[in-house]
Structures are given as structure tokens and as C-alpha cells.
Amino acid sequence: MLSKYSRRQWLTLIVFAIADFCSAVCVSLQAPFYPMMAESKGATPTEYGFVFGIFELTVFIVCPIYGTYLNKIGPKFMFNAGIFTTATTCILFGFLDRINDTRAFVGFSFVIRIVEAMGNSGFLTASFSIIAKEFPENVGATFASLETCFGLGLIVGPTMGGALFELGGFTLPFITLGGMLLGAASLTYCILPAHSPDAKGESEANGSMISLVRIPSVALVTYAIIAASASIGFVQATLEPHLRPLELSPFQLGLMFVLNGATYSLFAPLWGWLCDKHVNPRAVVILGGLVTTAAFIILGPAPFLPIPNTLPLCIFALVLHGTGFGAELVATFTSAHKDAVANGFPDDIGTYGLVAGLWTSAFALGAFVGPSVAGILFDWCGFAWATVFVVVLHLVVAVSFALHMCISRPANSSVFAKTHESLAQHDAEKSLLLGGRGGDESGFHSSGSSSFEVSVSSEIRPLIA
Structure with missing residues (x-):
């Protein structure tokens, strides 16, 4: 599988792995010592506990919005903007110890975490979408590999954060690890392939989050x-x-x-x-x-x-x-x-x-x-x-x-097989017409999945519960 990846796919995979790891480190690094700092400023466990919770609540609210308008905004722009935002807010979080007023400390903690969550949401939404587009034949394996990097970041984050806190106080972990993510953001900006909106410009017009969840199998997945x-x-x-x-x-x-x-x-x-x-x-x-x-x-x-x-x-x-x-x-x-x-x-x-x-x-x-x-x-x-x-x-x-x-009707598998066979035949014919050039060297990796039109999907629709 790996030997079949193009140079652009390898670069994309490496950049994503670095970005996922650094992002997870920045999101999780404050867990060992932020509660102690918040208590020293007069904050209660309920207050600083909700500072952690507001991050996930913000992600829950904004991700459907990002997902709906991803094609209009552009996945590369959303990815890069999300990483830069996460890195910048991580660094800013490190200066909260300069605030002595309890309400101001808690208030700025909320604001920074909300903005950080908005950046992290854009980064995650765009990265999942780019994976599906760039690696159409190996979505699960690629997604899982990058999740491994993200999981390692969640493990390393608190450990590195605690060590740097002991070494140089509250600010050092955020400046160091936020700077590391900023470097990763610069790398993604230079290397990540550009992407133009789909030719037909579908974004929110072809579906919505509500219509997606109305599919019974997708509703089960959501649960x-x-x-x-x-x-x-x-x-x-x-x-x-x-x-x-x-x-x-x-x-x-x-x-x-x-x-x-x-x-x-x-x-x-x-x-x-x-x-x-x-x-x-x-x-x-x-x-x-x-x-x-x-x-x-x-x-x-x-x-x-x-x-x-x-x-x-x-x-x-x-x-x-x-x-x-x-x-x-x-x-x-x-x-x-x-x-x-x-x-x-x-x-x-x-x-x-x-x-x-x-x-x-x-x-x-x-x-x-x-x-x-x-x-x-x-x-x-x-x-x-x-x-x-x-x-x-x-x-x-x-x-x-x-x-x-x-x-579910067992015919589903045969329908999928026939669909993929027709797509493979279409790709072969297209390669001959293009003089043997099987892929597009600009933008994302070209695959047969891009020609999977709504008319084909409509034929499958009655067979899916």
C-alpha cells in the first residue's frame, strides 16, 4: 500500500502527522498544572473545570458549520488558518499567569480556549476531508495512522507540559510547544497541495448536516x-x-x-x-x-x-x-x-x-x-x-x-462492487485518452471517486437502510 503513494501523498501524510502530533500536544499540555494555577488566582474547581469543558462544547457547535462551508472556504485555507490559530492561542494562554484578578483570569481563559477550539475545529474538519480526497482507496488506514499521531500527542502533551512547567514555570510550556506548532503550521502552508473548489461548486447546496444524520446508518454511526x-x-x-x-x-x-x-x-x-x-x-x-x-x-x-x-x-x-x-x-x-x-x-x-x-x-x-x-x-x-x-x-x-x-439487504455489497468496477473502467478509458497520464499533478490526487456522480448514488439509494 505505502509503495503506491505518490510523492505528493507522502508529503501530505508527513505534514499531517507532524501537525496532528503538535496540535494534540498543545491542546492537552495544560492538564497537569492549570488547575493549580487557577486555584492560586482564586478560581473554583467548577470555574476552571468548565474552562476545559468549553473547548469541547465549542468544537461541537462550530464543526458542523465548518463542514457545511468547507468547499466554499477551501480545505487548505481552513487547515492552515486552524493550525495558526491553535498555535497562537496556545502561546497566549501561557501569559495568563500575569493576570491577578480572578474574574479577568477566568474570563480570558474562556476566551482563549474558545478561540483555540475554533482553530482546532477548522484544522480537524479540513484534515479529515483532505484525507478522504487525497487517499480515496485507503481512507480508514490513513485516518487511523494520523489518529495514532494525535493519540501520541495527547500522551506526550501533559508529560512535556509538566516537565517544562517544573523547569521554567507556567509560561515556558506554552511558548515552547506553541512555537513548535507554529513551525508545523509554516511547514503545512508551504507543502500542502493547493485545492480549487469542485467544478460544480457543491458545498452546502448538495446536502446538509441534518439530511446526513437522517440516514439511519449515519445516525447509528453518530451515536x-x-x-x-x-x-x-x-x-x-x-x-x-x-x-x-x-x-x-x-x-x-x-x-x-x-x-x-x-x-x-x-x-x-x-x-x-x-x-x-x-x-x-x-x-x-x-x-x-x-x-x-x-x-x-x-x-x-x-x-x-x-x-x-x-x-x-x-x-x-x-x-x-x-x-x-x-x-x-x-x-x-x-x-x-x-x-x-x-x-x-x-x-x-x-x-x-x-x-x-x-x-x-x-x-x-x-x-x-x-x-x-x-x-x-x-x-x-x-x-x-x-x-x-x-x-x-x-x-x-x-x-x-x-x-x-x-x-440490511445483502445486495448492497454487489451493488458497491459493480459501481467500483464501472469506476475502474472509466479511469482506464480516461488514462488512454490522456495518453497514459493517470493522475492530475495539480491539486489533489485524482481518483475515480471524483466521478461518482449523484445519478449513480441514486441507483444505490433504495438498497440502503
């Missing part, structure tokens, strides 16, 4: 993304008090938070490869839902399991969790894009933008809801009973996707 993201937020909000009776050192506790993210990064490329070449993405989602369900039954441990909470049990559960939600997240992106095209959406950058915006927005909603519900349930009934909430969420994911696969 699965929210459930997977909520499980991550649940762990982030309640794992520390759950592990407190085990009397772990700060270093050991930090390693516990790395386990599920590291496992996700390790297995994400495998899920992408399976979804692209070997397995129905919906089957991968079912497996992910069942594995995540098992993880939280063990992590509780569930009230109906008469076993004590031990460190090896928690480690095993967190590894299972990283494996399960990784399968869900990677497979849902691939599945949503295929289902959208099969149900009448044109295979163009406008549809890629809608799917990317939906995925990012749904993930952000889960990331906002997960820790909020986790805190309430933890106070009300304790950790073991609170995990039942996540168990039920993911059982619903597995059962609903299994039922959908059972009631």
Missing part, C-alpha cells in the same frame, strides 16, 4: 462516536478518585492515564487496515462496542461482580478500553463516508466536509457529556454503579449495529 467519546471523558473525570484507595504515586497514576491512549494509538492502524480491505466497518464497530462494554464491567468492577478492585484488574480494563474505543472511532469515520455516498451524496469535497464535521462534532459532544455525567453519577452512586452508564451505552452500540447489519 457510536458519542458513546466512544463519552467513555473517554468518563475515565478522565473519575479514574483518579477510583484509584485513590490503591495509594499510587503521582508517577504511577500518570502512567494509568496513558494506558488507554497508548493502546488506542497502537491498534488504530490495524482497525483502519481491516476497514479498508478486509472487514465491514460495522462489524468492527460491533466488536469495539463489546470490548468497551467488557472493559467497564471489569474497571468498576460492576456491582454484580463479587471481585475486589485491584491494580492489575484496572490495568487490564484500561488496555481493553483503548482497544475498544479505537475500533469504534476508526470504523465509524470510514462507515459514515461510505454510507453518505451510497445514499445520494456526491463523492466530492463538500460531502467529505460534512462527514468530517459530523464526526468531529459528535466526538466533541461525547467528550463534553461524558465527564459531566460521570461527575454527577460518581457523587450520587459511586464509581461501580456509575460505570453501568457506559456499559449500557456500548451495549446499545453493539446491538443496534448488529440489528442493522441483519436487516
